[in-house]
Amino acid sequence: MASAPALFGVVVFTFLLMRVLPGDPAVFFASGPNAGEAEIQAIRVQMGLDKPIPEQLVRYLWDIGHGRLGRSMGTGQPVTVDLANRLPASLELTFTALLLALCCALPLGIGAALAPNSLLDHGVRLLCTLGVCVPTFVSGLLFIYAFYYLAGVAPDPTGRIDIFASQPPTLTGFLLVDAALAGDWEAWHSAASQLVLPACTMALFVLAPLARMTRASMLAVLTSDFVRTGDALGLSRRRVVLVYALRNALLPVITIMGIVFSTMLGANVLVEKVFSWPGVASYALDALLASDYAPVQGFVLLMALIFVAVNLLVDLLYGLADPRVSVA
Amino acid sequence: MSVLLQVDDLRVAFATRHGTVEALRGVSLRLDAGETLGIVGESGSGKSVTALAMMRLLDQAGRITGGSIHFRGQDITRAGRDIMRPLRGAAMSMIFQNPRAALNPIRQVGLQIADVLRAHRPLAAREARDQALELLRAVQIRDPERRLDAYPHELSGGMSQRVMIAMAIACEPSLLIADEPTTGLDVTTQQTVMELLAEITARRGMALALITHDLGLAARYCQRIAVMEQGLLVEEAPPARLFGAPGHAYTRRLVAASPTRHSTVQSLVGAAPLPPPPPRPAGPPLLMVTRLGKSFGPGAPAVDDVSFSLSAGESLGLVGESGSGKSTISRLICRLLDQDAGGIKLDGEEIGLVPAARFHRHAKRRDIQLVFQDAGESLNPRFTAAESIADPLRNLLGLRDRAELRRRAAEFAARCGLEAALLDRFPHQLSGGQRARVGIARAIAAGPRLLVLDEPTAALDVSVQAVVLHLLDQLRRETGLAFLFVSHDLNVVRMMCERTMVLQGGRVVEEGHSAQVFAAPQAPYTAALLAAIPHFEPVA
Structure with missing residues (x-):
């Protein structure tokens, strides 16, 4: 409120x-x-x-x-319908990319913090710098060039699912979920393979803040008194690092995660364009170029709502993760 | 008695940005099973490094460069984690200063105790929980069933230290190292925690190495005391001999600088005793506080119906434990907080009506100045000493002439015994004692009539504290400043103040002449506070 x-x-x-x-x-x-x-x-x-x-x-x-966002001149549809159709595509891509980024960033950050200034630490730093420096459309195109054109392992980068594959019935709008619910594993596989490259591109872009935050926060926690207590009382290294250090170090990472997620939804636009992904960001860009007011306004409102929702979620997560915070 | 721990010629060096620094330069000590050894010294003496080295817990920058450590006959000087881990917690344990930080903030204390138990014994979660409950009972925590699921922030400092002790003794180690276990706790809490520690170690036959800066504490609880200075162990003796006939010059200085029941400000620094300041002509009081009240939120008020007066040149001590309201009173009088009830008159003028947010522009602002507890935190890190001292001159007196500001700053610095060469240094380039002097010089720069001192020496080593107290006493004799002296250290208040006010839970429980209050306390609470101070009797 x-x-x-x-x-x-x-x-x-x-x-x-x-x-x-x-x-x-x-x-x-x-x-x-x-x-x-x-x-x-x-x-x-x-x-x-x-x-x-x-x-x-x-x-x-x-x-x-009254819940009306106007009509898009470009598609001729009400903006709410357009956004509702396209939002799942953006969310599916963003969630996958975030999950992928977290799965890479957490271990890398922890490893870098456990051995500061080691080869691993420098390697992680290099990877993060690359991820931030290389724009998503460049890395996206490189991925397409390498995996689709040269190696031929990736499907052609057009849309969310192979046009010849059967479209699973729409329930949630998330193709992976819908396909799994329908038991259509062929479609699931097709959707997943379409998703891999754009998700990797996005993940590489947000790897840096997550990994660097994990590293910095782990480094701080590892020198804290209670980690020393764990060591002084003979707890195993694994327990000290995972239960004592990591759980505390994750608190600031949760905050960053919320920011990263919101940023990704908007920053998706380049990735969506490169991979012809039918998401909300590319929809808004098209509308903006066409001076189509209603969709742009609707998109911004949607982003603001999502931002608020994500922040609320982060606060709730924080309350769960940290007993010192009370969510009133 | 079998030798439990033997340290021979131990040398430890730390790698810093400015090259290696030797923290220990050949320390040898021995600890028998069941014995209690005190290791005392000031900050930087290497006492904590010794403790950490014995547990092999030095961080990566610290390295043992020479000597040896034998534990139960086993050489652990270079033992790896695989050898040390089963020993730590099970054979040798450690408890730390600041127990709240030493506990994992997001894990229930019951689980943390269970973690220690399960690290060394094959126990199911249920059994570990039952044993943790037993341990909480052993450390005399009230309502232990409920405390098992408490988080550290829900416990008081004393309670947290009890939990820490429970963790340390969980696997019945034969050696317990306690590094400043009660620093930062109230004096009565300190007493109960130390009694508990002494009782547990005695009953379980554990050896205790007590590391502390408080000579009284070491004297009361240790069979032998080792004195450390700058990485060397300078003297080791039973307390009676150490305090009766200190052999080393440093020990003598340390003993002399420690406030006792009989010391005076002058005796701390080895100066000739001065007569008490002559009684001043009775005039209207400088400060009149009537029925002051303040509460933060619902619950018991922080300050409740407190009245007192203070004459010009007089010194009044406010003592009490944390939560007694002494700091709140000092902040109300400095007009940093608005009171809920009551009045504050300075020189007959009611300043209690001026809102705290606007008092900085009031003409009386310069009459009341503050000396803070942590001189380091209360100085602007980007101001040099001279700029800090000149700041009130600029803001309160409106001086703008740079040369004049500089001259005056140098003058006040000189009065506070700060060398002119230090004036261009930033706070982080000054020692604790030097920062305290800057803080005092800044407070007197505006020419106040009342100085409110909020634990001005609590963060200082005893020898530095002695010098700073002496300086403050001298300033008061020379300038006729009135002091409102807030402290938890009763001996310091007795020396510094003519009158003492004892606070408990926001209320005054006793007020009177210091000599009287300390010799024959009327309120039982005052008596309990006095009895809780650990002291040593230097046999003359």
Whole structure:
């Protein structure tokens, strides 16, 4: 509830920003270059763009209050439907990438912290620097070049599932889940192999903050008094590192995870473009280029909502992980 | 008696950015089974390093460069983790200063005790829990069934240290090393924890190595005491002989600097005794506090109906344990906090009505200045000593002339015994005693009439404390400053203050002339506090 003013601010700001940006949607969506002034004006009136901006804003807010985000001029569908169709694709990619990144980052970070300035530590540092420096569209293209073009092990990078594979019935929108529920393992396999490259690309990008955070927080915890207590009382090394050090070190990593997740959803746009992934970010980019107001505004609102939800989730996780924090 | 632990000519070096530093330069000591040995010394003497080296727990920068450590006849000087791990906890255990930090903050204490048990014995979770419960009973924790599932932050400092002791004795080791086990605890808590420790080690026949900076504590609980200075063991003797006839010059200095029941500020630094300051002409009181009250949230108030007055040039001591409200009172009087009830009059003017948030612009601000507990934390790390001292001159007196500021800062520094060469140093380049002097010079720079001292020497070594106390006493005699002296150390208050006020739970339980309060306490609480101070009797 405390995030309501922030959400309202986001909505108004995006609305005004879209109006300030150059480009007239009416001109863009007119039938063709030869459309006359009358036709353009008609479209303008149809879209409500002839009204003063404050009135447009009030109408927009009214619509949001009633769950309407407007209609996309590009797809002709209500924005809510478009987003609902595409969000699972983005979420599936992001979740997979985050999981993949965590599975790599945690062991690497722990290993680096246990032996600071060792070969492993320097290796992890190099990998993290590469992951941050190389833009996702470059690493994505490199992956495609290596695994699809050269090695031929990856499927062609077009969409979420092989177009010739049978589409599993839509239940959750997550293809892997739907396919598994339907018991269609062929489709599952197809969807999974489509997912590997984009997920790896994303994971490489966010590996750095996660691994570096794990390392720094592990290093701090390893020199703390209670780890020394564990050592002084003869607990096994594994127990000291995993139960005493790691569980404490994970607390800041949870915070970073929330930030990383929110960033990924938005930063996905390049990966979605490179791999022709039908996600919300590429949808919003297309709309933005077309001066299509409603989808962009809807996308920003969606991102803000997800950001709030993720932060709430992180707070709840924190309450579970750390008994000193009470979630009121 | 069989020799349990034998340390011969132990040398330890630490690799730092500025080359290697020798922390131990040839330490030899012996500990028999069931014996209690005290290791005393000031910070940097190497007493903690000795303890950690005996457990082979030195961090990666520290290295044993010479000598040997034998435990039960086994050479463990270079033993690896595979040899040390079964010994630690089962044969030799250690408890640490700051028990709250020494416990895993996100694991229930019952599980932490069980962890130790299960690390050395094949026990099922259920059995380990039962034994942990027994151990909590053994360390006299009230309501042990409920405490098993408590997290460390839900326990008080004393309780946490009991849990730590339970963990350390869980597998009945033959040697227990206690590194400043009660530093930071209240004096009555310190007493119960130390009694417990002494009783447990005696009953189970465990040897105890007690590392402490408190000579009184070592004297009360140890059969032998070893004195360390700068990585060397300078003297070792039973307490009676050590304090009666200290052989080494350093021991003599240390014994002299430790406050006792009979010491004076002058005797601490070996100066000639001075007569008490002459009685001042009775005038209107400088500070009048009436029925002061303050509470933080629901529950018992932090300060409840406290009244007192203070004349110019007088010194009043506030003593009490943590939670007694002494720091809150000092912050209310400095107008850093707003009171809920009551009034504060300075020079007859009611300053209690000025909100704390606006008092910094009030004309009386310069009349009340504060000396903080941690001189290091309370100095701006980016200010040099001179800038720190000149800061109140700039802000309160409005001086802007750089040369004049510098001259005045140098003058106040000189009065506080700070060498001029140190004026351009930053806090981290100064020692603890030097930082304390900067803090005092800053407090007197604005020309206050009342100095509120909140545990000004609690973080200092005894020899530094002695010098700082002497300096403060001298300042008061020369300038006629009034002191409000907050401390948990009753001996320090007795020496520094003419009058003493004893607080408990936010209320005044006793007030009177220091000599009277300490010689013949009226309130039982005061008597209990005094009885809990560990002391040694230097046989003249």
